[in-house]
Amino acid sequence: MIPVCRLEDLPAGEAVRVETSPPIAVFNADGELYAIDDTCSHQDASLSEGWLEGCLVECPLHAASFDLRTGRPTCLPARRPVRTHRVTVEDDVVHLHLAAEEGTAA
Amino acid sequence: MRTVTVVGASLAGLYAARELRAQGFDGRLVVVGEEPHAPYDRPPLSKGFLTGGAGEETLALGDAEETDELAAEWLLGVRARGLDVRGRTVLLDDGRTVPTDGVVIATGARARRLPGAVPAGVHTLRTLEEARDLRGALTAGPCHVVVIGGGFIGAETASSCAALGHDVTVVEAAPLPLAGHLGERLAAACAALHDRGGVRLLTGTGVRELHGRRASVTPAAGHRGRDTVAAVELSDGRVLPADVVVVGIGAVPNTEWLAGSDLAVDDGVLCDDGCVTRLPQVVAVGDVARAGGVRSEHWTSATQQPAVAVRNLLAGATVDTTRPVPYFWSDQYGTRIQFAGRRGDGDTVRITDGALDEDGFLAVFERAGRTTAALAVGRSRPFTRVRRELLSAQRGLAPV
Ligand SMILES: Cc1cc2nc3c(=O)[nH]c(=O)nc-3n(C[C@H](O)[C@H](O)[C@H](O)COP(=O)(O)OP(=O)(O)OC[C@H]3O[C@@H](n4cnc5c(N)ncnc54)[C@H](O)[C@@H]3O)c2cc1C
Ligand code: FES
Numbered sequence: 367m368i369p370v371c372r373l374e375d376l377p378a379g380e381a382v383r384v385e386t387s388p389p390i391a392v393f394n395a396d397g398e399l400y401a402i403d404d405t406c407s408h409q410d411a412s413l414s415e416g417w418l419e420g421c422l423v424e425c426p427l428h429a430a431s432f433d434l435r436t437g438r439p440t441c442l443p444a445r446r447p448v449r450t451h452r453v454t455v456e457d458d459v460v461h462l463h464l465a466a467e468e469g470t471a472a
Numbered sequence: 473m474r475t476v477t478v479v480g481a482s483l484a485g486l487y488a489a490r491e492l493r494a495q496g497f498d499g500r501l502v503v504v505g506e507e508p509h510a511p512y513d514r515p516p517l518s519k520g521f522l523t524g525g526a527g528e529e530t531l532a533l534g535d536a537e538e539t540d541e542l543a544a545e546w547l548l549g550v551r552a553r554g555l556d557v558r559g560r561t562v563l564l565d566d567g568r569t570v571p572t573d574g575v576v577i578a579t580g581a582r583a584r585r586l587p588g589a590v591p592a593g594v595h596t597l598r599t600l601e602e603a604r605d606l607r608g609a610l611t612a613g614p615c616h617v618v619v620i621g622g623g624f625i626g627a628e629t630a631s632s633c634a635a636l637g638h639d640v641t642v643v644e645a646a647p648l649p650l651a652g653h654l655g656e657r658l659a660a661a662c663a664a665l666h667d668r669g670g671v672r673l674l675t676g677t678g679v680r681e682l683h684g685r686r687a688s689v690t691p692a693a694g695h696r697g698r699d700t701v702a703a704v705e706l707s708d709g710r711v712l713p714a715d716v717v718v719v720g721i722g723a724v725p726n727t728e729w730l731a732g733s734d735l736a737v738d739d740g741v742l743c744d745d746g747c748v749t750r751l752p753q754v755v756a757v758g759d760v761a762r763a764g765g766v767r768s769e770h771w772t773s774a775t776q777q778p779a780v781a782v783r784n785l786l787a788g789a790t791v792d793t794t795r796p797v798p799y800f801w802s803d804q805y806g807t808r809i810q811f812a813g814r815r816g817d818g819d820t821v822r823i824t825d826g827a828l829d830e831d832g833f834l835a836v837f838e839r840a841g842r843t844t845a846a847l848a849v850g851r852s853r854p855f856t857r858v859r860r861e862l863l864s865a866q867r868g869l870a871p872v
Pocket of ligand 1: 479480481482483484485504505506507513514515516517518550551552553578579580581582597598599625726729757758759760768769770771772774799800801802803
C-alpha cells in the first residue's frame with residue numbers, strides 16, 4: 367500500500383503520477399478514484415497527462431482511449447490493456463494498492 | 473461498389489482499409505503496396521528504432537487477427553504503375569491489372585535526395601530498409617555524423633546519433649531551422665535543444681560537395697567502385713569530416729504513377745476537403761493528399777483522413793469534410809515537442825507554462841484574442857488541454 371497524496375490535492379478531473387516502477391497514474395474521475403499503469407500500452411506516453419472524460423482517459427500522444435475501470439483500450443492505436451490497481455482513501459489520504467501485491471501485502 | 477483498391481500499404485492505407493470494413497463495405501478489398509512489408513509505423517524509425525530501444529517487432533501497425541478480419545487481398549512488394557480511370561483498373565508493375573470500382577490513393581511520400589550521384593555512407597530515412605542501413609552504419613563505433621537539414625526528422629536523427637555516442641553536426645541552409653513552422657522565437661528555443669544535447673548546429677549554409685575516398689578494402693557488393701563519404705564541404709568553404717551523412721531535406725509525394733490518369737497533381741494529389749479528387753470514385757489520404765489546399769505530413773492526419781475519405785467514396789460524393797486541428801509531435805534529446813493548430817505570421821506568442829530557456833515550456837499563439845495554435849516542449853499535460861480547446865472551438869462548441 368502506497369500513500370499517494372491528500373484527497374484534497376486530487377480534485378475531480380485531475381490525475382497524479384506515482385513514480386513506482388513502472389509508474390502508475392491515479393485519477394479522480396468526477397469523485398471516483400481509479401489507478402492504472404501510467405505508460406500507454408501503445409508507445410511511450412504518460413496517461414496521467416492525458417485527457418480525462420468520464421471514465422475514459424485519452425492518451426496525449428496518439429489519442430488511444432482507456433477505460434479506467436478495466437484498463438482496456440476503447441479505440442486504436444492501442445490494442446493491449448493497461449493494468450488497473452485498487453485505490454482507497456484512509457484518513458483523507460489516497461492510497462494505492464499495486465495489482466501484483468494484492469493478497470500478499472496489506 | 474464491388475471492388476475497392478487501396479494503393480499504398482502503410483499508415484493511411486491500412487486506416488482506409490479498416491474504415492472501409494468499419495463503414496460496411498463488404499465487397500472485394502485489394503491493398504497494393506510497393507514495400508514487401510505489412511504496414512509498419514515510421515515515427516519510431518528516427519527515434520527508438522535507431523537507438524536500438526525499439527526492435528522491428530514493435531513497428532507493426534496491425535496484427536494477425538485484424539488482418540484476418542479485414543479479409544483483404546494484400547498485393548505486397550509490387551508497385552502500382554498506373555491508374556486507368558476509364559477502364560476502371562489499377563495497373564501493376566508486374567503486368568497484372570486490378571479491375572476496380574473505387575480507389576483510395578495512399579502512396580505517401582519518399583525522402584528527398586541530393587541531386588546527382590552520392591558516395592556510399594550517405595543515407596536517407598523513410599523506409600525500414602533505409603533505417604536498417606543507417607542503424608547498421610551507426611553501430612560500428614563512434615564516428616562523425618553530419619545531418620543535412622534541421623527539420624524534425626533531421627533533428628530527431630541527430631538526437632538519436634548523439635545518444636549513441638557519435639560526434640554530430642547538423643547543417644541547415646536557412647538562418648534558423650523550423651522558423652516557417654514555429655516562428656522565429658520558438659524555432660530558436662527548439663534549435664537550442666541541439667546545443668544542450670551536445671550537437672553542433674550550423675545554420676545559413678548549404679552543402680557544396682560531398683567528398684569521398686576510395687574504399688581501401690575490397691568494396692562491399694553493390695558498392696563496387698563507389699567512393700565512401702569522407703567529408704562534407706559547405707557552401708561557406710568549411711569542410712566537416714564525415715563517416716556517415718544523413719540527408720533530411722524533406723519528402724516528395726509519390727504521384728508519378730498517376731501520370732496520364734486525369735487526376736490533378738501538384739505537390740500531392742489535389743482533392744477537396746473531403747479527400748475526394750476530381751473523380752468521385754477516387755479519394756486520396758495521408759502524406760500524398762493535398763486536401764483542401766494543404767498537404768500535411770503528419771501521422772495524425774494519415775489516421776484521421778481515411779474515415780472521411782471512405783465515407784465520401786462509399787457515398788459517391790463529398791458528404792463529409794475533415795475539420796482537422798493539425799497536430800504533430802517530435803521526440804528529441806529526451807524531450808517531447810508537440811504542436812497543434814494553425815499558426816499565422818502575425819500571431820502573438822504567450823508562454824503560459826515554464827520558460828523558453830528552461831527545461832520546457834508551453835507557448836500559445838493568439839490572434840484577435842483567440843488561440844490559434846500551441847507548442848509544447850516537455851509540457852504534455854497543459855498542451856493536451858489547449859489542444860482540446862482548439863478541437864472544441866473548431867467543432868463550433870464552446871471551449872471546455
Ligand atoms: C523517420 C520518420 C519519422 C516520423 N516521425 C513523425 C512524428 O514524430 N510525428 C508525426 O506526426 N509524423 C511523423 N512522421 C510522418 C509519418 O510517418 C507520416 O505522416 C506517415 O507515415 C504518412 O503515412 P502514409 O500512409 O500517408 O504514407 P507513407 O507512410 O509514406 O506510405 C506510403 C506507402 O505507399 C507505398 N507506395 C508508394 N508508391 C506506391 C505505388 N505506386 N504503388 C504501391 N505502393 C506505393 C510506399 O512504398 C509506402 O509503403 C515521420 C516520418 C518518418 C519517415
Ligand atoms: S502512445 Fe498512447 S496512443 Fe500512442
